[in-house]
Amino acid sequence: MTAAEDAPVALGRPRTRRARGEAGARRPVYDAASLLEVAVAEFNARGYDATSMEDLSRAAGITKSSFYHHVSGKEDLLRAALQRALDGLFAVLEERHARTGRPVDRLRYIVRRQVEVLQAELPYVTLLLRVRGNTETERWALDRRRTFDAAIADLVREASAAGQVRGDVEPSVAAKLLSGTVNSIVEWYRPGRPGAEALPEDVVRSVFEGVLPRE
Structure with missing residues (x-):
């Protein structure tokens, strides 16, 4: 894979501003980053294959031509969303506590941080875990x-x-049990519910009680 193929799509961070429409009405004005947020929500709700550009423009409340002003197409949005999730996960492997110390301590740290990335980037990680390989990007x-x-x-x-x-x-x-436990969180985790702050440590404690040596 070349550096160009692995380079992130330059969409920036999500932000939405508002502008005056006809007769002083307020209407949404999007940039590429905020449209990505809309697209990910639709992909997760409908499935990527079943989501059309019409669906995306309708969800954003803008015309298809306005949508295409910011992005080249649906797969452009998919690539950017998956890149964001993958960047978060791979960054964990480069952190100091993931690279130094006893293997089991590094493993604990990585699992904890995986859960934190999942919580912070829930829609994007959810989409990543649902891709099935139907397109080049997937x-x-x-x-x-x-x-x-x-x-x-x-x-x-x-x-x-x-x-x-x-x-x-x-x-x-x-290894499969660890990954499966963390990945399954996207199916039931909801931000803001009681226990969300303690979830990373709760997951670490739960999974490692099953793999640590018996006394």
């Missing part, structure tokens, strides 16, 4: 997900070799 995202998952599996194997996770749990199985 296949690219799935390949990046596999790379991320492989890094977690390697770390589980390191922890296993050091005797820091249970020897009777196959490392590949333990």
Whole structure:
């Protein structure tokens, strides 16, 4: 994969402003970043394949031509959304506590931070976890997900070799359990509900009680 292929789509951060319409009415004026937010909500609600540009323009309350003024098409928006989710996850692997220390401590840290990224970027991570490889962009995202998952599996194997996770749990199985537990959160987590702040630590405590060596 070339650097150009992996470069993020330059949409910036979401923001929405408002302008005066006819007869002093107030109407939304979008930029590419805020349209991305609208698009992700529609993709998650309808499914990417079932969402048309008409659906997106209707959800934004603007014309299709206005939508195309900011983005080249639906897949452009998908790429930007998936890039945002992947950037958040891969950034965790570069953080100091993910790179230094005992393998099991690094693993705990990464799982905790994965949950935090999921909470902060919930619509984008949800979309990432729902892609099925039907387009070039989706296949690219799935390949990046596999790379991320492989890094977690390697770390589980390191922890296993050091005797820091249970020897009777196959490392590949333990890695899948960790990823599956974190990824399943998108199906039930709702921001603002009681316990949201404690969720990262609650997940770490719950999953690692099942993989730490028995006393």
